[in-house]
Amino acid sequence: MAVDRLLPTDEAYDLIALTRDFADKRLAPVADEYEKAEKYPEGLFAEMGEAGLLGLPYPVEWDGGGQPYEVYLQVLEELGARWAAVAVAVSVHGLACHPLFNFGTEEQKQQWLPDLLNGRIIGAYSLSEPQAGSDAAALTCKATAVEGGYRVNGAKAWITHGGIADVYNVFVRTGEGSKGISCLLVPRDSDGLTFGRPEEKMGLHAVPTTSATYDDALISDERLLGAEGEGLTIAFSALDSGRLGIAAVATGLAQAALDAAVDYAQERTAFGRKIIDHQGLSFLLADMAAAVDSARATYLDAARRRDAGRPYSRAAATAKLVATDAAMKVTTDAVQVLGGYGYTRDFRVERYMREAKITQIFEGTNQIQRLVIGRSLATR
Template sequence: MPVDRLLPTAEARDLIQLTRDVADKVLEPVVDEHERHETYPDGVFATLGEAGLLSLPYAEEWGGGGQPYEVYLQVLEELAARWAAVAVAVSVHGLSCHPLMSFGTEEQKAEHLPGMLDGTQIGAYSLSEAEAGSDAAALRCKATPADGGYTITGSKAWITHGGKADFYNLFARTGEGSKGVSCFLIPDGIDGLAFGKPEEKMGLHAIPTTSAQYENVRVSEDRRIGTEGQGLQIAFSALDAGRLGIAAVAVGIAQAALDDAVAYAHERSAFGKKIIDHQGLGFVLADMAAAVDSARATYLDAARRRDAGLPYSRNASVAKLIATDAAMKVTTDAVQVFGGYGYTRDFRVERYMRDAKITQIFEGTNQIQRLVIARSLTDR
């Protein structure tokens, strides 16, 4: 059932209603087919772009929606409640626009941002490598200066929307150590860039996750975002916002699982009464509801800090940790509520459980979030 949301403006309330309408008409009718058959939803992102849902947190002067992060994240949650894979891709697109918006020159913004923000281009983030997942400073993909630009050689891994996106934020080594990584804006279809076979994943089946191979890819210097060696600063600043996106997606998954479990508990009877009227099951559902509500509160708190210009890195890690652990617990409990039926593909709860697992892993594993939080407590 729709969540009653405390929203700051009438415009935000209208936006949430628009999101629900689009999600119900565009995502809900086709999600089961695409997820089951692992087929890409052609046209879905164009529709979301036309509705203005792909650029909400960015400035209106560049074609964005000019919405506070608190509102944008609730839009992501609504999308995730219908289709987690699409919501993740929308979050990654938002993450992919951040480097250019925050660190690009005015000339770079004028050239590239309008297409990124008007919904006609979808972005992807290319930071991880097979041997450098959580340890971003260990990157090996290399960008060598050559003829007024760079030649890029190496591999990347775990790229959401790999092979389907229109542009990629690539982080490659231009020097030694943590100060030797730079950020590049790579267009799709550039010579020398190839993508591997989509990973066979537990969940998020409709959106591909791939590796990428750069073989002597030539880019001009104006494709570098920020200064040389500023790459990890750019990457980590984007990841704070990206973690909030994943927290919102996780809450959307958990809310969908809770709604389905409550509806089923009202329909199913055992021992002469609806199963929701059995205290043992009622307490399970109560714990699920408490987990969803508290997880939502953590991401909204972090978002409001971001909107107010306050430090929010620790809060983003807290939100990502709490929300994704809650999603895993709530979806597991939802399967339990359904009993044996929950273990079948006849009901969506088994998919919610599979989709929830990855939220504990990407944008920094939850072990990394605990590390970030612990360091914030010792850094005075």
């Protein structure tokens, strides 16, 4: 069911129509097959780049789409409703462009940003480590300054698009404490960089998540984004935007589950009536719809604050918390609506339920979102 959207411009309506057409033709027909086979969709991201879907919230002069965040997020939602793994990777790609656009020099942006925004190269984000997930300041992957650059040693974990993306925002320790972390834009083919085998995940099977090991990898100093010691500032700035991306994808996932449940409830009969006509089930569906609508409204509020140049860190944390919790509940309830069929792989709702779980974990767990919100209350 197409969502009745309120968009700011005629151009935005055209963009949503283009996105739906692309997603219905290129994502929805193959998502089940590729997820089941855990097969990467070769060439798909190049197509999305050609369609202009990878750099939407960045300026036109850098080959971006020049769209406000509220429109970009609704594009992500449409993608997420067809294929969550691809939508997450698109969101991460957008997240990976943030450090370069906001902290890179003019020379760095001229060299790499257009290729990222038009999809000729794909970006990824590499912050977490095996022992440093929520506590980003505890990372230990170290970059030692040498003539012409840095020698990097250590390990990174949970990299979406790991081993496939062309460049990685890698956060490394260049000094002591929280002020001793810096950001490097690392090419995939760097000597001394190797990627682990893809993690065996509960969901999002078509796009790999891997670890990375740096063994005395030499990274040119021209790839330092921002100044030494600005790494956590860069990381957290990017994560505010990234959390909104995940909120939008989660909302799309929840919408897809709701649509599947409603379609089933209109076809299935029990006790002589369609099951949607039984009040107990219609109330469950109504709660699911309210949760989806609330998730969408919450992420759009945060996006509009971002577009207006207003503080939005708390709003982003709230959106990520509300939307991903909603996705988990709505997908679980969709399985319940379908009953035994919902527990089988013959219907997509079991996949939606598995995929929803990770949205509560990455880009900061929902416990971290509560911490962000709580701290904002304590300092107002």
